[in-house]
Amino acid sequence: MRKEVLLAVIFGVLLGAIILIGINLANNSVSSLPSSNDTSSTKTVPTPSPAKKSVEIISPQNHAVISEKTISLSGKATPDANLTIITEIDDLIIQSSAEGTFSAQINLIAGENTITVTTLLPDYSTESESITIIQSTTLPE
Amino acid sequence: MKTNKLIFLLTFLFVILSAVEGSHSTSVYAATATPSATQDIQDKIKKMVEENISSTEASLREKINLQILVGYVGVINSINSGNITIDSKEGPLIQITTDAKTTFIKSGSVTKLSSLALSDKIIVIGTLIKDDIILAKRVAVVQVDPNPMTSSTLVAKISSVDIKKKTIGLNINNQEVLYTLTKKSTIKLIDLKTDQTIFAITKKYEGKDYLSRAKVIQLP
Numbered sequence: 001m002r003k004e005v006l007l008a009v010i011f012g013v014l015l016g017a018i019i020l021i022g023i024n025l026a027n028n029s030v031s032s033l034p035s036s037n038d039t040s041s042t043k044t045v046p047t048p049s050p051a052k053k054s055v056e057i058i059s060p061q062n063h064a065v066i067s068e069k070t071i072s073l074s075g076k077a078t079p080d081a082n083l084t085i086i087t088e089i090d091d092l093i094i095q096s097s098a099e100g101t102f103s104a105q106i107n108l109i110a111g112e113n114t115i116t117v118t119t120l121l122p123d124y125s126t127e128s129e130s131i132t133i134i135q136s137t138t139l140p141e
Numbered sequence: 142m143k144t145n146k147l148i149f150l151l152t153f154l155f156v157i158l159s160a161v162e163g164s165h166s167t168s169v170y171a172a173t174a175t176p177s178a179t180q181d182i183q184d185k186i187k188k189m190v191e192e193n194i195s196s197t198e199a200s201l202r203e204k205i206n207l208q209i210l211v212g213y214v215g216v217i218n219s220i221n222s223g224n225i226t227i228d229s230k231e232g233p234l235i236q237i238t239t240d241a242k243t244t245f246i247k248s249g250s251v252t253k254l255s256s257l258a259l260s261d262k263i264i265v266i267g268t269l270i271k272d273d274i275i276l277a278k279r280v281a282v283v284q285v286d287p288n289p290m291t292s293s294t295l296v297a298k299i300s301s302v303d304i305k306k307k308t309i310g311l312n313i314n315n316q317e318v319l320y321t322l323t324k325k326s327t328i329k330l331i332d333l334k335t336d337q338t339i340f341a342i343t344k345k346y347e348g349k350d351y352l353s354r355a356k357v358i359q360l361p
């Protein structure tokens with residue numbers, strides 16, 4: 001009887017060990033498969049960011065139709081930058097704020113108005129942004 | 142009897158060992174499979190939300206575009222059964238569609254589409270149907286200035302100042318160019334000196350150079 005029990009124990013342990021080894025092998029083979037969520041092997045291709053503009057007109061928007069004859073022009077540039085604003089009527093030289101923002105009141109003529117803002121860069125070159133807006137006192141419905 | 146005990150013992154041991162191992166293996170799978178599945182669901186939800194947002198955004202943009210007036214200026218490139226294409230300053234062709242409500246203005250009078258001609262400069266006010274297609278509400282033919290005044294900005298060193306003649310000489314590409322002050326100029330010649338560098342707005346009209354605004358800047 002004791003011999004049989006001992007054999008049964010040994011047999012059970014061996015059987016359990018075989019199952020354990022089998023499951024471990026299966027786990028290892030599953031984990032070695034490339035996963036769709038495995039980002040460690042994914043190469044991140046940096047997308048080229050568009051070159052940041054040194055001057056940008058925020059308002060009014062390009063191709064805006066405006067009924068007023070005077071508008072507020074606003075935008076962003078580098079901090080404390082020298083700027084020129086050229087419109088159909090006005091010529092202005094202003095300086096952007098310490099935060100880089102600028103604004104100016106400008107007069108419009110009836111019809112096509114081209115507004116150009118130019119900034120002076122640290123290397124004494126210039127960079128410009130232009131918009132075209134339409135002034136019409138009688139807007140179509 | 143002995144055989145039964147043996148079978149019972151073997152079965153018992155097998156069940157115990159399998160249960161122990163089974164719980165182990167479940168925990169191993171739990172560590173690997175569950176986060177992956179959760180991530181998949183999150184990605185799917187994220188994708189669905191993004192698709193929904195972009196579709197709503199496009200739909201809203203179309204509705205807004207149909208309400209906001211836009212204005213384009215250009216030269217007529219083609220006229221074809223109610224559709225006009227223009228070349229604008231920005232380059233690409235812009236398509237303009239007209240309907241029964243579109244008004245056409247030429248020389249200050251209301252006219253018809255048929256009176257528009259190729260190379261006419263027009264101002265179009267309408268709404269955007271698509272990015273480069275406008276439904277015109279008003280098309281006005283405008284006169285082209287044969288000799289327009291052009292403005293520009295420059296940085297240059299002052300080479301001479303003549304207070305009597307109201308002229309400033311600027312060193313442009315190692316050559317002196319004389320600028321006359323415009324009527325509206327706010328430049329005070331008395332404040333300017335030779336060799337100073339200025340950031341200025343210039344005008345060119347009928348071949349002559351004018352100076353409108355100037356600011357002295359400090360070079361390092």
